[in-house]
Amino acid sequence: MTQQEGWPKIAVVGAGAVGGYFGGMLARAGAPVVMIGRPVFVEAVKKSGLFLDTLQLQESVRVEASTELSAVRGAEIVLFCVKTTDNATTRALAPLLLPGALVLSMQNGVDNVEQIRAGARVAVLPAVVCVGASVPEPGRVKHVGRGDLVIGPENEKTKRIAALFSRAQVPCRISENIEGELWTKLVWNCALNAVSALGRAKYGQIASSSDAWKVVETAVYEVLAVAGAAGIHPPGLEDPKVALAGALKIATQMAEALSSTGQDLNRGKRTEIDSLNGYISRRGAELGVRTPVNHALFALVKLAEGRS
């Protein structure tokens, strides 16, 4: 019996911090994993494997790596970890997949499944990803906190996925309110990402400025109002004060973090703001809920994109 017995073939599309961590944990447990990423990543992994530097272990893991999307051929499960701005990738992905293959969207935002389904005929499930991780150098993943998933609702597919991750020591909870769970993460992202980017500030600096925190508050209230109008119930956030306490906890725990949106702006890259405050602005307009602050955060980040 080989270590790989019983594992499906798994492909990671977009081998950054998220794809690297979760794909790496599966590979470490024995799953046959192929990671599709940039040339520098592929070169590093082919040479020395993928180095997982986690809170629990430091270990080089053997994975296949390719720059070609066609390397997904034969995969039963695809961890889809590209930025939301690259959702159209699934159009090229769809024809390469086995019948019955499952794409797991491990992205920010709440409308990736909708976007992916609109563009390609693939079976796709959303996952809420909670992990603090970065790529300090190609082929290396540094994990600094959490590392768990929420999927749902419970059915044969989600139970199988949860079992696979559990076997790889990755906590994977099944929720009957997966949409609400996605929105909970959206609340945090809408609260902090753009403020950090536009204010060129770390989370701790936002938390310690009462004026900046008032912006976070207004943004959170707007997101919860849109959620309410859309009939979504982000678990645990029924009371806006609890939501704000949660945002403050994140900002304090991650005091030294600059948001991914801020990092993208500084590198002159496109951000995911369309899927974050931009989504709230659009959805609020559809539902007749005013979202002036989310709209401003979205529009200002868009304006600043490519002008680092």
Add this chain to the structure above:
Amino acid sequence: MTQQEGWPKIAVVGAGAVGGYFGGMLARAGAPVVMIGRPVFVEAVKKSGLFLDTLQLQESVRVEASTELSAVRGAEIVLFCVKTTDNATTRALAPLLLPGALVLSMQNGVDNVEQIRAGARVAVLPAVVCVGASVPEPGRVKHVGRGDLVIGPENEKTKRIAALFSRAQVPCRISENIEGELWTKLVWNCALNAVSALGRAKYGQIASSSDAWKVVETAVYEVLAVAGAAGIHPPGLEDPKVALAGALKIATQMAEALSSTGQDLNRGKRTEIDSLNGYISRRGAELGVRTPVNHALFALVKLAEGRS
């Protein structure tokens, strides 16, 4: 009869683009002008005079220049052109002035006179400054548009000031609604300055983004709501649509401009945002008028200050 006959001694405190242009025009007409500025400015002016590069003329003008505030001694009129963040300068200025000397605040914002009076016993009048000017190098002022003043209401003091400027070919109108006139300029500043700074965008880029322009619109509506609650009537802006058309005209005419707030952020300097969107946020809170977008623009610029 010398050219200087009939002119009062005039001091410019803060010899940047505004002080340089208006002080330079007075000096050119024959007024004895002393300009207080930074060492590089004083050195350049002492060596070669102040060079006025205007739409009408290119000419080197003889002015006195000093780095010392005490050089204001003997001045009857002080053109006060420092940033609003330096309003406390008047505390040191007051004891140096002649009895009856007049300080003309040529600054952005609507509460400089109040701030200056709170800190020092000086006679101070506000002026609304409309000029496109910059300092391409120390001792040189480049003038690209307008160059006129509004003061008021009509009385002996304002008539004298208006006559002095008119003698120097500077249009100076007297208004019976000077507070409203100051607010008109505040509307433009609150509309464009912070959006340009946070979006790292020139005015033309703001005007050509419908999402960004919606932020400008909301900011303008909020400022006009605060003005209404405060009993202020910015002339010509009774109809918000007219106000927005005015903002669009400015943004289009000055398409290549990055706001002074943006320039300050890029140089790691303090901005005047406390006197612009920050003033609207504070005044709105006092008057019970919601100003979420002005508050966000203010708080984000404050957060970004010193983090260029």
